[in-house]
Amino acid sequence: MANIGKQTIKFKKNISILETASIVGPKEGDGPLKNYFDIVLEDIMAGENTWEKAESIIVRKSLELATKKAKLAMTDIDYIIAGDLLNQNTGSTFGIRDLHRPFIGIFSACSAMGLSMGLGATFLESNFAKNVLASSSSHFCAAEKQFRFPLELGSQRPPTSTTTVTGCGVALLSNDNSDLPKIKAITTGKIVDMGITDPFNMGAAMAPAALDTIITHFNDLNIEPDYYDLIITGDLGHIGSEIILTLSKKEGYLLKNYKDCGILIYDKDTQDTHSGGSGCACAGTTFAGYLYKKMIEKEIKKLLFVPTGALLSPLSVLQKESIPGIAHAVAIEI
């Protein structure tokens, strides 16, 4: 069942991704993936009066939508596993507060979707649960306010910076013998910190962690990069993606089949998002919206999904700490 002493858990059971749900903001709804999301909000406030409450309502509606699409009731859900970027997991906590299900709160920055799906899969493999909702969310305005500058300042951002995706991605995991995409293995990441201190260049901070997890995954399972149709990181963006491709060559790996959710979700030429998309919802909604549907259509049959996280806080930056990176890999096949 497990690979003791290695970082990778290979699953024996049929751990299906029964359904997904994705809700995004207006900017993501203008991007190249717009037709893949379940709901595109016209109003980034989602009808609420604060950005944080907007994120929470997006979380709740996404969790409810995934459950409804699977023709299940919320009481059929054994656990909700959710994480976001806000202080004290505000987005997730207040989103799931009224759903009355056992709650596992995680924090793994923008790699949250990898950790929530990974933990959910372990619960299903072990028969600890029948249905698990795995979720990650972020909100552009709430994240800017918390991590960068007040939006009202209209601060310029350097070209290395990324744009936090507004939205929530949910995967409903279930033991199921259908022909749906299955989680085959997970590789839980270690922190890798190469000394990057610029919080406007998180792609550079996360790329070594992503590569560490990906290479560990190959080694643990004794497979080559071309085993997968697609290896996709969460939010390295244009700059971080160049770095991981350079680093991987140095390590002797040719990642021909590599992409990044942060590059796919926005149009580089027309959407002015600098280095691309980021935030917990970047990997979350790209998976729940685009990638899952491409797997159902069998355009992608073997996917290595690697959400990436920069474990900084505004305070750690002020205290001149470098940025610890982490990445969690989820191997999915149909």
Next chain:
Amino acid sequence: MANIGKQTIKFKKNISILETASIVGPKEGDGPLKNYFDIVLEDIMAGENTWEKAESIIVRKSLELATKKAKLAMTDIDYIIAGDLLNQNTGSTFGIRDLHRPFIGIFSACSAMGLSMGLGATFLESNFAKNVLASSSSHFCAAEKQFRFPLELGSQRPPTSTTTVTGCGVALLSNDNSDLPKIKAITTGKIVDMGITDPFNMGAAMAPAALDTIITHFNDLNIEPDYYDLIITGDLGHIGSEIILTLSKKEGYLLKNYKDCGILIYDKDTQDTHSGGSGCACAGTTFAGYLYKKMIEKEIKKLLFVPTGALLSPLSVLQKESIPGIAHAVAIEI
């Protein structure tokens, strides 16, 4: 192996608590449990120049100490599961950064020790790991600065408020056939929010969630309160403990064998901590220091350990949200 559709997972394997480690600050070292902690710091800064860095070094030293006490190397540890109170899990992240082990970051406010031990136990039950470090930490000064007022202001606090414990508690979980304390079952909590909005009265906000988890635990396992030698909550404090005893009577449960870590860790009469102790380290260090040793001495043979969390953020308070409570139960027997 599992109880599908219920909140409680009952373990079949021997999931031992192989070792614990506890490091606390000077105030906790003056309290009634002082002789049970591994290390009492003379300096609340732990030799660092910021409170947050102090918390991180306490985390790292506690994780290393538990590993060393068990005569293991850090490379023998398969996963570190850790949570704290600081924004973006700063205490845990920067504490484990240099340990190079797969990292599962959690956020469950002061109930972190219940969730980290619970998840660790599931990994051992399923053979996904051989050794797991479960940790929770907090730091009085860092928490005051973040959640309340700058310490320099010398603000008065109301009698309902609690005092954040400085320290870190670690449990090293392992599959082992020895006579050490075993984790027998866990009950993962649901959020319960009864509409309390006063962030200086977290005991009241958390008590209903603690009771919900405790009663669910009894029902899922079909046992009575007197099954346990001790049922202990994390940090309800004097006021929250009175509330849970009143509420439990209304529900028809007589919790004769009930205590609270937040009451045990400080001396009510001499230490001026108002309603008692709180913070992730309150349950963490009381378990790792006092309770574990009382179990080894067989003064406590059956323990229901129920860390409690108030899932508020400073922002949610400003936005006039009520305080969601949660509690995770870990049943331990020797």
